[in-house]
Amino acid sequence: MKGFEAPDFMAMDGLLTPEERAAGATVRSWVEERFLPVIEEHNRAGTFPMELVPEVAKLGVFGANMSGYGCAGMSNVAYGLIMQELERGDSGLRSFASVQGALCMYPILTFGTDAQREKWLPAMVRGEKIGCFGLTEPDFGSDPGGMRSRARRSGKGYVLNGTKMWITNGSVADVAVVWARTEEGPVRGFLVERGTPGYSARDIKGKFSMRASVTSELVLDNVEIPEENLLPGTEGLRSALMCLNQARYSIAWGAIGAAMACYDTALRYAGSRIVFDKPVAGYQLVQQKLVWMITEISKAQLLVLQLGRLKDDGRARPDQVSMGKMNNVHIALEIARMARDILGANGIIDEYPVARHLCNLETVKTYEGTHDIHTLVIGEAITGLGAYR
Amino acid sequence: MKIIVILKQVPDSETKIKVKGDGSGIETDGIKYVISPYDEYAVEEALKLKEKAGGDSTVTVVSAGPDRTVESIRTALAMGADAAVHVNDPALEGADSLGVARALAKAIQDNGFDIIFAGKQGIDQDNSQVPSAVAELLDIPQVNIIAKFEITEDKSKATVSRRIEGGEETIETSLPALFGCEKGLNEPRYASLPGIMKAKKKPVKTVDLAGLGLDAGEVGAAGSHVKILKWIPLPERQAGKILQGMETAEASKELVRLLREEAKVI
Numbered sequence A: 001m002k003g004f005e006a007p008d009f010m011a012m013d014g015l016l017t018p019e020e021r022a023a024g025a026t027v028r029s030w031v032e033e034r035f036l037p038v039i040e041e042h043n044r045a046g047t048f049p050m051e052l053v054p055e056v057a058k059l060g061v062f063g064a065n066m067s068g069y070g071c072a073g074m075s076n077v078a079y080g081l082i083m084q085e086l087e088r089g090d091s092g093l094r095s096f097a098s099v100q101g102a103l104c105m106y107p108i109l110t111f112g113t114d115a116q117r118e119k120w121l122p123a124m125v126r127g128e129k130i131g132c133f134g135l136t137e138p139d140f141g142s143d144p145g146g147m148r149s150r151a152r153r154s155g156k157g158y159v160l161n162g163t164k165m166w167i168t169n170g171s172v173a174d175v176a177v178v179w180a181r182t183e184e185g186p187v188r189g190f191l192v193e194r195g196t197p198g199y200s201a202r203d204i205k206g207k208f209s210m211r212a213s214v215t216s217e218l219v220l221d222n223v224e225i226p227e228e229n230l231l232p233g234t235e236g237l238r239s240a241l242m243c244l245n246q247a248r249y250s251i252a253w254g255a256i257g258a259a260m261a262c263y264d265t266a267l268r269y270a271g272s273r274i275v276f277d278k279p280v281a282g283y284q285l286v287q288q289k290l291v292w293m294i295t296e297i298s299k300a301q302l303l304v305l306q307l308g309r310l311k312d313d314g315r316a317r318p319d320q321v322s323m324g325k326m327n328n329v330h331i332a333l334e335i336a337r338m339a340r341d342i343l344g345a346n347g348i349i350d351e352y353p354v355a356r357h358l359c360n361l362e363t364v365k366t367y368e369g370t371h372d373i374h375t376l377v378i379g380e381a382i383t384g385l386g387a388y389r
Numbered sequence B: 001m002k003i004i005v006i007l008k009q010v011p012d013s014e015t016k017i018k019v020k021g022d023g024s025g026i027e028t029d030g031i032k033y034v035i036s037p038y039d040e041y042a043v044e045e046a047l048k049l050k051e052k053a054g055g056d057s058t059v060t061v062v063s064a065g066p067d068r069t070v071e072s073i074r075t076a077l078a079m080g081a082d083a084a085v086h087v088n089d090p091a092l093e094g095a096d097s098l099g100v101a102r103a104l105a106k107a108i109q110d111n112g113f114d115i116i117f118a119g120k121q122g123i124d125q126d127n128s129q130v131p132s133a134v135a136e137l138l139d140i141p142q143v144n145i146i147a148k149f150e151i152t153e154d155k156s157k158a159t160v161s162r163r164i165e166g167g168e169e170t171i172e173t174s175l176p177a178l179f180g181c182e183k184g185l186n187e188p189r190y191a192s193l194p195g196i197m198k199a200k201k202k203p204v205k206t207v208d209l210a211g212l213g214l215d216a217g218e219v220g221a222a223g224s225h226v227k228i229l230k231w232i233p234l235p236e237r238q239a240g241k242i243l244q245g246m247e248t249a250e251a252s253k254e255l256v257r258l259l260r261e262e263a264k265v266i
């Protein structure tokens, strides 16, 4: 059968540079040939394919839109296409890359010292060191400002106390970027290395969503870290939000990949499934669904392309990134549900990727700022009135 | 070592080919082009040899084709090739294998070479003539359809294997020589993202037939010895017949009858 081709109804390909096209193409082949054959097994087992990390690193995916320290130095649009292709595989794979690049390498590059950059970035590009990002707490998700984690000065360093929850890659990470409130008041970022006494990670079990991704609880019990583990450039929650802004951008693209996988599956299925003597694709009600899917995918593609160009120009506003994340995850989730519907009973088993994407997207809707929180961000931007409280 | 790879850009094997209404060719609109898969083995083998030979070894890609070919050339550069020569001349549109081989051979000669890798055939027209013709024109030995490649320490000889009916044939040849690569020879690497960025800055020399000192009237379509008269699409597949509502024994009997009397295959 004909292999997957990223739908490109509005001929967006022509708006891309040759490097951007090549970046998408090389990651697409890798996902197709190396990742898709193993994902269902990992999803069932609830494991992330760690054995493939060296290959992802060799492709140059980690921090691909950053420069120096061995990073590929690609445009944000190329990076977006890479994220789209990864998430066409699985949201867990894209999450792994987002956390490593946008949530860990980015803060080290942006807020870290030269020594911190030298120590971590080249090894993280090569996938030899894995990072995680600990902001959310059991009682504070949408409102991280309420966090209870504390960093207390002690001699030549800090003592960290607190609990972080829902942390992607937590138990497999060599280094955690942990956010904690200091005695002086502002929240700051700290690097906590695996093996530091008092620091432990425990995996969260029983997930229906993001099964092929490690999600952990981090416990910080009087964790002593040296002064040089403070990310000196961090100044308040603002710094954490800057990281999230990078990761949200990658989600805005990634969600399209999941949507494409669902659309492609539904389109093929509808074309070959005969019901009442003809393919279900031949019925108006089904066509309406397929048309809605491809229309929304096309709109989403153009939205993130413009967002990427703005970002490359240094002009992307956080509320524009919010619109990308909010809209694209929303339509991806709707597309996954419609695809599930079109597949009938076959939509609920893992012979097809649809239910997996559908379940994953429920997480994607929630993390990195829920759909509703992004709605409030945009609402505040256009009305000037904050509606969070 | 000067390592050469001959590379052809072809429609993706998954492209649905549509023949033009007047039978003069295929519809090119919407076709996705890729490196001919066998040529990827050639690129990989060349890169492996470069890594092994070390020193100032270089891999140069030589390809003939229209403007769009550059994208495939860049992919090979992103995989790790160092430079490329792109023979781009409208007169080559419709040229036969010999014409293309003459252009490639001249470009290779002008560049200099110690060893040449090609795919065993292009997956578009499957002629499998260009590699042999290039070797002939350069007056060097050639072994096509190789599945294993080894080179002696002093790089004067290569030992290669070909899969043959029921076994394997091992051939030793002096160098320079040309090798046509077969699936299984290696596992082509993916173009990496940093590789894609580096490829932007690698030299791609574009030449036309005149630039190679060749006569377009002779080498191009005009001088072609082989002419494609007409392209005819395959007939539409007929719908199959399904035997339903019968016991197995009865159905098998009917199936045998149909195969014998209608399909006439047994």
Ligand SMILES: Cc1cc2nc3c(=O)[nH]c(=O)nc-3n(C[C@H](O)[C@H](O)[C@H](O)COP(=O)(O)OP(=O)(O)OC[C@H]3O[C@@H](n4cnc5c(N)ncnc54)[C@H](O)[C@@H]3O)c2cc1C
Pocket: A099, A133, A134, A135, A136, A138, A139, A140, A141, A142, A143, A165, A166, A167, A168, A169, A209, A210, A215, A363, A366, A367, A368, A369, A370, A371, A372, A373, A376, A387, A388, A389
């Ligand atoms: C698989 C997975 C991986 C994750 N990975 C990470 C990670 O690596 N690092 C990390 O720090 N976090 C991570 N998270 C946490 C994630 O970012 C949070 O779950 C998210 O921010 C939402 O927080 P919450 O779950 O506490 O929801 P809550 O904040 O409790 O929200 C519950 C509901 O209330 C709504 N709501 C909240 N506030 C308002 C308001 N003001 N007005 C209207 N509605 C409101 C929300 O939209 C939501 O619908 C991950 C989560 C999951 C599920």
